[in-house]
Structure formats: structure tokens, C-alpha cells
Amino acid sequence: MFDDPKPRRGTGSTKWDGMAMLMGPDVPGDAIPMWVAQMDFDPPPPVERALMATVAAGELGYFTTTPQMFEATAWWMETRHGWAADPGQMFATHGLGNAIGLLLQTLTAPGDGVVIFAPVYHEFRNKIARNGRRAVEVPLAIGSDGVFGMDLDAAAAILDGTERMVIISAPHNPAGRVWTVEELRALAAFSAERDLILVSDEIHQDLTLPGFAHVPALTAAPEHRDRIVVLTAASKTFDIAGLRTGCAHIPDAGLRETFGQLHRALDIQPNRMGVEATRAAYSPEGAEWVDALVAHLDGNRQAWEAALAAIPGVSAMPMQGTYLSWVDFSGTGMDQAEIDRRVMQAARLIPSPGPALGPGGELHHRFNLATTRGRVEEAGARLAEAFSDLQ
Numbered sequence: 001m002f003d004d005p006k007p008r009r010g011t012g013s014t015k016w017d018g019m020a021m022l023m024g025p026d027v028p029g030d031a032i033p034m035w036v037a038q039m040d041f042d043p044p045p046p047v048e049r050a051l052m053a054t055v056a057a058g059e060l061g062y063f064t065t066t067p068q069m070f071e072a073t074a075w076w077m078e079t080r081h082g083w084a085a086d087p088g089q090m091f092a093t094h095g096l097g098n099a100i101g102l103l104l105q106t107l108t109a110p111g112d113g114v115v116i117f118a119p120v121y122h123e124f125r126n127k128i129a130r131n132g133r134r135a136v137e138v139p140l141a142i143g144s145d146g147v148f149g150m151d152l153d154a155a156a157a158i159l160d161g162t163e164r165m166v167i168i169s170a171p172h173n174p175a176g177r178v179w180t181v182e183e184l185r186a187l188a189a190f191s192a193e194r195d196l197i198l199v200s201d202e203i204h205q206d207l208t209l210p211g212f213a214h215v216p217a218l219t220a221a222p223e224h225r226d227r228i229v230v231l232t233a234a235s236k237t238f239d240i241a242g243l244r245t246g247c248a249h250i251p252d253a254g255l256r257e258t259f260g261q262l263h264r265a266l267d268i269q270p271n272r273m274g275v276e277a278t279r280a281a282y283s284p285e286g287a288e289w290v291d292a293l294v295a296h297l298d299g300n301r302q303a304w305e306a307a308l309a310a311i312p313g314v315s316a317m318p319m320q321g322t323y324l325s326w327v328d329f330s331g332t333g334m335d336q337a338e339i340d341r342r343v344m345q346a347a348r349l350i351p352s353p354g355p356a357l358g359p360g361g362e363l364h365h366r367f368n369l370a371t372t373r374g375r376v377e378e379a380g381a382r383l384a385e386a387f388s389d390l391q
Helices: 045-056 066-081 097-108 123-130 152-158 181-193 221-226 251-265 272-281 283-310 338-348 373-384
Strands: 030-033 092-093 113-118 134-141 161-167 199-202 228-232 246-249 324-328 349-353 364-369
Touching: 030 272, 030 364, 030 373, 045 272, 045 283, 066 092, 066 283, 092 251, 092 324, 097 123, 097 161, 097 199, 097 228, 097 246, 097 251, 097 338, 113 123, 123 134, 123 161, 134 152, 152 181, 161 181, 181 199, 199 221, 221 228, 221 251, 283 324, 283 373, 338 349, 338 373, 349 373
Parallel strands: 030 349, 113 134, 113 161, 161 199, 199 228
Antiparallel strands: 092 246, 228 246, 324 364, 349 364
């Protein structure tokens, strides 16, 4: 199911046909794209059937099924994450980037500080800047277990009282960290003490690896529900980001009304294909597909980490979730330019450059493992060859 997908090159896929954005026009024909968070797999059968049936019915006009999408979302959150999400507190958005922009516009003011823990998904920083707010970057700390943690003492030392929001990636992009209940509760309390709205982008929530479980922020800290907003979407789990459909969960009535005013003024409504795909994905059959997907991704992780273990000076942060591997090349003693040359030119691998993800990304790359096992193994072999002089 996951090792024989259709060819992607020439389909308009950003992942495959957009590599020139990172490499320039001379992209090698055998380059392996491991950058943008997009999978190489065919759509889940229930999603494909739902889209085909919608087109076959010949009705692509106005529609009435958005409430059913919210009901399916609530079912999924309860079944998969133990979270009693309320359809009456949901807003459909054009993806989660759109949701973050709307939240910045409605719940903060121009010039306000917005806290992010870096390195982190680069679009957080971009959205904050494009909306006239200031990104306040708090470095993530690496603990004795080798994974990132949120250093709230460091955050307290950096904040100056002009901040109004904190945005987190849960599970974390780029490093696949799955935050614990204790960490989320501490962050929620920290936010409440400083009058910050906590926005938890949980787009990778379903992609936790064996031994780890995602905890929604609203489940971890229900006592702070008046200042927590959770963002969810089927787009990463089922690889349907091109359908531009997301969901903002806003429990507090006051925040909901403030957000809703702009949401209504801009006439933000989902497209029918995104609604039908989400309804079909959030189903028992969709759940079975996700379980199989996670098993495949975990196998890819094992193959990738085994390959990296043989390269002196190169190491991957232990993955707990997502399909994104955060790889540290600092032990090679090379500078960024030489690392990039070996990875992108010698190995012909196209990852997301670590520096683009903010402070702490230097001498790192983010590798997308959501592809076939054979392609992951080939990527590992190429990387080993590119750094063979170190062995």
C-alpha cells in the first residue's frame, strides 16, 4: 500500500515539481525530495471514493455538509484522542495557515509579540511578520534524553509583557517531539499568568510513533480553556493539504465571537471537496489506514536511523511523532555550505534547510521520511557515501 505509489513527478506536486525552489533550475533527474511535509502515498480508499462520488453526482454548487464534517471531526477527536471536541465551537478555515492568520488578526494587535519556540515550522514566523506582529523566539532546550523541551524559565527571561499569544507545534515540527501532559499544562499555566492566548497547531496529531500518544492541549489543561485555541486538520494525516480545509476549535465564547466577526466578514467557507474528503477520512476505515501508515513510517524511521548511525558526526534527534527527522551535522566539523554541498549535490537529497527553521537550526537539515521504504534506504545509502571520508 505504501511501497508502490503512483509517480508524482510532473503532476504539479510541490514536493516533486517544486525542488527547483531549493536547488535552482538544474535539479538532478534522480534527486530525492525530502523537504516539504507532503507524503508520496495514494489517497486513502475512503477519501478517493468520496471525491469520485462527489464529482460523479454532478453537484458542485453550494452545499450543506459542513456540519457533518464537524460531527466527523468530533467523532475522530473522541475516538482517536479522547477529546470531547464540540462541533458548536468549530470554525472551518482554508487550512491552518489561514487559521493562524485569522487568529493573529483577531486576538492580537499590530506590534504585539507572539511567542514561538525555535527551531520551529518556518510559516509561524512568516505569518507573524506578514500580519504586522513580532515573533518572540524562545530557544528550545535539548534534555538528557536528546529531545527538545520548552524552557519556560528562559521564556520568562525573554518576555517583556508586550506579548499576547504563544503558538506551538504539537507534535513538534521539525523534530517530531510529542509534548507530554505535564509540559502542556505547564505551558498553559505560564500563558495564563502572562495573559497570553495559547494556540496549539495539532496538524500532526495522528502521526505519533509506537510508545507515544498525542495529548490535545484542551485535554491537558481544561482549566485554561478560556485562553486555548486548538487547530486541527486531516491534511497532514491523509495527505490532502491541497484541499485547503482546516478547523479552529475555540471553546471560549468571547474569543469565539471576536474570531467569528472576521471569519464572517471575510466569508471564510470551506470548499466542498475538502469537506467531503475530511468526512470520509475521519471514519473507521480511515483509522485503519492511519494505523497502517504509522507502522510504515516507523519502519522508515528505523531504516533511516540505522543508516545515520554508521556516519560519524551525523545524528538524528529521536523521533516521537510526525514523519520528519531532524538531523544534526555539527559533529562533522563542517560549515553549513559544505554540509549543504554534500547533502544536496553529492547525495542528491533535497531536505528542508535547518537555518530556515530559525535559531537552533544551524548545521541541521529536516528530512521527510513519508515515502517508500526503498527510497528511504537509498537516501540513507547516498548520505553515507557523501560523508564516506569520515568513516
